[in-house]
Amino acid sequence: MNFNFLSPVSEIVLAHNELLSLQALGRKIRIHSSQNGIPELEGVDIAILGVLENRNDVNYIGEEFQLNEIRKSFYSLFPGSWNSVIADLGDINKGESVEDTYFALKTTIAILIKKNIIPIIIGGTQDLTYPNYRAYDTIMPMVNIVNVDCKFNLGDSAKPIKNDSFVGKIILDKPYNLFNYATIGYQTYFNSQEEKDLMDSLYFESYRLGAVSKDITIAEPVMRDANIVSVDLSSVKASEVSLNQKYSPNGLDGKEICAIARYAGISNKVSSFGIYEYKPSKDDEITSMLASQILWYFIEGVNFRVKDDDFSDDRSYQKFITLIDSQELVFYKSNKTGRWWIEIPFLTEINTKLKRHTLLPCMHQDYLDACNNKVPDRWYKAFQKNCV
Known part of the structure; x- marks a missing residue:
């Protein structure tokens, strides 16, 4: 099996992990380390996958980033009453080109899904949803994507793919596998009228921030029908996150985004889940902890899945x-x-x-x-x- 793309979890995180309680998540999951290599995947239900790719950010100016703070926060949490076996497979580093990173991610996700392992992708930029979608090409004929975001990200598909315009590429690139695309928590003033009209003409679904905040349960049926869930952290309002992460004074609050993540976990169909647009900064504990709690609630949901969609009886x-x-x-x-x-x-x-x-x-x-x-x-x- 080719997992050559993966680099181990950093020694800083592993050293931090050794100081944690034996009951903490970090002490109970299988971790890819330089000392022990990639963990055995036999029996694993959920695999965490970092992707250090941000070159397609419309505001990219050459900055690097890492996911150490998210891992430290996540490892320090305590698991619920879970049966899932979790592995942290480390990171996919930037390839020579963005396409190389896409290929590595697509290949890795396809391997995991075929083994009935749910990949949780922690990114980089949200255009990584595109290779996530392409991983399904050989797995299923039709795919539903749910994007938790303040924008539709349709963009101009004739232009190169960016983190705010990847959906147009998903719609227009062969093979055509997209059946439904839904956006949860969009904010009208961030989306052009042309994009709104296009969403309507394609019969895609969109749920405004106000409607979601008024009744969070409207997200549940949408998630129940999703295969891929992509969460953009800029959908969270500025007061909930740290300095670099702030995007809009309006947005989902921490409780709402965690509830949405839990709905995604409970869905019997969701087979990959991603959190994107993480931007570390020196005062970063708050964003990394929020991202960790989103992960935690998704995994919590997966552990409470109930098979109730077989109507043969x-x-x-x-x-x-x-x-x-x-x-x-x-x-x-x-x-x-x-x-x-x-x-x-x-x-x-x-x-x-x-x-x-x-x-x-x-x-x-x-x-x-x-x-x-x-x-x-x-x-x-x-x-x-x-x-x-």
Whole structure:
């Protein structure tokens, strides 16, 4: 197996780890060290992967960065009642070119996913979501991406990829594997009207910061349908982070971003998770601790996954049928968890590779809306995508 791309966790972090309580996370996970090499992956459920790539930052001026502070913070936390075996595989260093880094990341993620290991990527810049997406090319025909961000990051796909314009490349580059793209926590004034119109015309989903802050549970069905989750730390408001990290006075607070990370962990579909746009500074304890807690909540969620989306057994769910303008909407509710799904009808004459998308996660509120003759927005967008 080729993991030549990976460099070990720094000696500073390992020395710090030795001083921690034996109950701390850092003493319970398998760590890639220069002394012991890459840990055995047999039995590992979650692998942490640092990527020291930031050259596609629109503001890049040659600065280097490292992830030591995040690791120190994460190692010092205590695990919950978890069964997951966690490994820290160290870092992917900058390649000769950004494309080299992309190749290393894509290859590593593909190996991990094929072994049923969930990679947690800690970046660098958010354009690393692109090689993360490309890792799925040989794994599944259609991919859903959720971006926790204040921007859509669509950009101009004709221009070189940057950390604020990688989604356009995902949409337009072959093979076309993207089924749905959703942004959680976007702030309208950071996005052009053209980008908003494009999101609408492609039937992609977007949830404004105000709506998410008002009701955080709207993020749960979106995460339940995601394969890749990409978190941009600039979606967090300035008061929650350290000096270099400050971006906007408005944004998600620490509690909200951790709740969203937990929803991502609970989702049975999410098979890779990334935290990006980390910018260390001398007063950095606060950002590194927040990033660690986001990681912690994601792993906590993974440990509480419940298999409730197999509807082959009639006793495992309740079925509800409503009628809107002669259109029958069929809802399913899991008896085990109380989570809801809605059926997307397929147009038989259309050749589609989306057979597995027949059930779309939704909320109880969507069912109540349907009973009041209101078509759920998620259902409408998924249905329209099927008709294209």
